[in-house]
Structure formats: C-alpha cells, structure tokens
Amino acid sequence: MTVSLPAESVSGASPSRVSALRAEAEALYLGTRPRTRAAAAATTHLYDGVPMHWMSDWSTPVPLIVQEARGARLTDVDGHGYEDFCLGDTAALFGHSPPALVEALARQMPQGLATMLPTPDAGAVGDLLARRFGLPRWQIATTASDANRFALRAARAATGRPRILVFDGAYHGAVDETFVELSAAGTPGNKASLLGEPRDLTTLTRIIPFNDVAALEEALADRTVACVITEPALTNCAMVLPTPGFHAALREITRRTGTLLLIDETHTLSTAPGGYAALHGLEPDLLVVGKAIAGGVPTAVWGMSEETARRFRQAKQRAADGHSGIGTTLSGSPLQLAALRATLEQVATEAAYAHMNALADRLETGLTAVIDRAGLPWHIARCGARVEVVRAPQPCRTGAEARLAHFPALEAAIHLALLVRGVLISPFHDMMLCSPATTAAQVDRLVAATGEVIDRLAD
CATH class of the missing domain: 3.90.1150.10 (Aspartate Aminotransferase, domain 1)
Incomplete structure (x- = not known):
C-alpha cells in the first residue's frame, strides 16, 4: 500500500x-x-x-x-x-570468500579451530600488523566492539584516569560507553535508541562535536580523560570528513594533556592498506581494526604504541590475579590467525x-x-x-x-x-x-x- x-x-x-x-x-x-x-x-x-x-x-x-x-x-x-x-x-x-582466504581456512580447519593457544601463524601475524599499521604491540579479538572495549580498559589502566571522550555521531560497535549523543540543544545524554541501559553514561563519557578543537581543549583540560576514541572520519551517520588541521590539533592536544588517542579504523580501512591513520600520519597510541581485517572471518585487532604497552604492562603487574576483563576464549584462535595472515599477505594488497x-x-x-x-x-x-x-x-x-x-x-x-x-x-x-x-x-x-x-x- x-x-x-x-x-x-x-x-x-x-x-x-x-x-x-x-x-x-x-x-x-x-x-x-x-x-x-x-x-x-x-x-x-x-x-x-x-x-x-x-x-x-x-x-x-x-x-x-x-x-x-x-x-x-x-x-x-x-x-x-x-x-x-x-x-x-x-x-x-x-x-x-577471496580464494587465498578460502585456501588458508581449508588448511587450518582440519588442524583445529579453537585451542586457546597460538599457532605458528601468530608471529607472522604480529609482524604483518606492526609493519602495516605502524604500532609495535598487538592483540587479537573477535569483534571490533570487543577490541574497542579492551583498548579502552587498557587505556584506563595505563593512565589511571576514569573518563573517555567520544565525538557526537561516531560509531564504535556495541561498546556501551560510546552510546551517547548531543541533543539539538547541545546537551549530552544516552542515545535515545539505546535499550536496557539504566546508567547515565555521561558520568564517565564526555561527548563533543567532531571537528570542534575548542570543545576538545575544554573537555581534556582537567586531565581526567584517559582516552579519546574516534574514527578518523565519521562513517555511520552521513559521512563526516575531518576539516583541515583537525587531526593535527587532536594529536597535539591529547599529547599535551596526557590523554591517549585511540583510532578506530574498522570502517576507514577502506582508505589504504594501513588505513586512514597510516596514510595521513595520525600516530595513535592505540588502534582498532575489525570486520574486514580477516576477510570476514569474525576477527578484530588492537594495537598499542611501545609506551602505552609498557604502562599497561605495569598496571597488570600491580593488579591482583584473576579476570582482567580483557579477552574472550575465542580471541586469537587458530582460525583467526590463519585468516589474518592470508588477508594481510595475499588479499589486502x-x-x-x-x-x-x-x-x-x-x-x-x-x-x-x-x-x-x-x-x-x-x-x-x-x-x-x-x-x-x-x-x-x-x-x-x-x-x-x-x-x-x-x-x-x-x-x-x-x-x-x-x-x-x-x-x-x-x-x-x-x-x-x-x-x-x-x-x-x-x-x-x-x-x-x-x-x-x-x-x-x-x-
């Protein structure tokens, strides 16, 4: 009708x-x-x-x-x-189903899918990720949502700070703390579409407009923000590209205030083999790539700079034994490693x-x-x-x-x-x-x- x-x-x-x-x-x-x-x-x-x-x-x-x-x-x-x-x-x-990926999966599947242990592909995958994206330390997750959660937790552990900052209109998967938005009047709050969330997420999440350098300065001034998480360009509303100089200002302000910068390349991997960040020299402290990084096999990766990894390692050493809240059983599986290696070596060329x-x-x-x-x-x-x-x-x-x-x-x-x-x-x-x-x-x-x-x- x-x-x-x-x-x-x-x-x-x-x-x-x-x-x-x-x-x-x-x-x-x-x-x-x-x-x-x-x-x-x-x-x-x-x-x-x-x-x-x-x-x-x-x-x-x-x-x-x-x-x-x-x-x-x-x-x-x-x-x-x-x-x-x-x-x-x-x-x-x-x-x-790129042929090189299909062949790699066919080789790995009879040899095991989930062992909670590395395979010989692990070292090669780490080297490939470091060369391609420019960060030296990497971990494997199952989805970009997971990778973003883990990277944010690592950022808070490394800095000892409680808050994160996101940009209005950004998309970071199913990460609870990023489901915030600005009202028409500019008031921050939980997204109106968010289901089953009883908390006011803005208690620990600050939200400002993308491309707004003055708002960024103000939001990071008290040095309580552990990490700014952002896409290089907003991709899940109508596409919003960075204005000239915005990323340079973002990097300068985050460094000056001791705030880590997490770039989520899950959608902007479309830009170049090393993503938008590598092509444009954004120099993030943490980087997340999901969805396509293993050719469609459920996989995501998150990388850290050497300094971020060092501080995260110190935080882990100070923590009690037990669950860290980082990692899932299927993360880093033999199937993911085989798919990552094939995609990075033979498909995403x-x-x-x-x-x-x-x-x-x-x-x-x-x-x-x-x-x-x-x-x-x-x-x-x-x-x-x-x-x-x-x-x-x-x-x-x-x-x-x-x-x-x-x-x-x-x-x-x-x-x-x-x-x-x-x-x-x-x-x-x-x-x-x-x-x-x-x-x-x-x-x-x-x-x-x-x-x-x-x-x-x-x-």
Missing part, C-alpha cells in the same frame, strides 16, 4: 513519488521471490525471523535470503543476482587497493553526474573505496549536521528500488564499497540504476 510521506521526510524529492516507488518495489520484490518468502516464513523460532534482529531493519518487506556470496556478487534463493556494493557493511570489503580506489573514482564521478543532472541538493562523500551519497548540499562537519541529512523513508525507497534492479547498497545509509573483485561494469550498472531511480523521484 502506498503511504503518503510528509514533505520534511525527503530531501529534494517528491513525497508522493517516494511512496509510489517504495510500493512498486515492494510489490515486485514479493511477487518475484516465492522461495525467499517461504524461507522467511520458516524462521518461526528466530526473534523477528532473523539470526540477528537488525537484519529486519533492511528495506525489504521480508528478509533477503542469500544462497551464495562470491566476489562482489550475491545470489538469493530465487536465483536473482545482485551487484554487491554493501559487502556486509564493510565485513567483506575485500570481496566475498597494494594492488588490491589501487583497483578499489580506481573504481571508487569511477563511482564518485558517475554518481556526482547523476546528482548534478537531477539538480538535487546532495553531494558525494568519499573515504578511499568507501563512497556515500549525502543528502545535504555541502559536506557535513559534525554529527548534528549529519543527522539532518538523514531521511529514512527516502533512503529505504532508494535501497529497495536499487535492489529489485539487481544492485545492493548499504541499507542504513547510502554507503557503497568497491572491492578487489568489483568490476567497472558493476560500477556502471550501479550508476545507471541510481540515475533511473533518481529520475523517478525528482520533481
């Missing part, structure tokens, strides 16, 4: 056309995917009918059931193919990034032309192989500005309309990734499909 949308729910598009496009795409989706509908109906004992509840947040009327993911292409159980630019929301940044960025150039150019032709007040934001349509005329500078560029009804209609045209982008905001397996023909198909959808929407 077509639902009328208020004018404020869209940006430069006709509300009636948005509703009509969504209704048409839903009908086409349901009418051409009987096996998908049957499979979705058979998930009686899964909450919301999916293995993880946010899978039901996609634009599809029933979840898309994937039969196969290979390279940069998905196939559903009805045989429909999709050019995949979502790539598991970065988890498959280097394509689905300089040549792979050159290919990814060349295609991202092509995608950025094509989408910019589509937007300009339609005369829409949107722009393209870019972080290496990560390309995003932002529904604002100028680049966003803060999380607050990014939230104003978020139009859920419009985004859902575009996502579903592209999907039924055989193209998949991120369902949560219009993010697209180019992988080593992506082709120029796939990029051109995405640009053409986007042009067709936008032509249907614009006044």
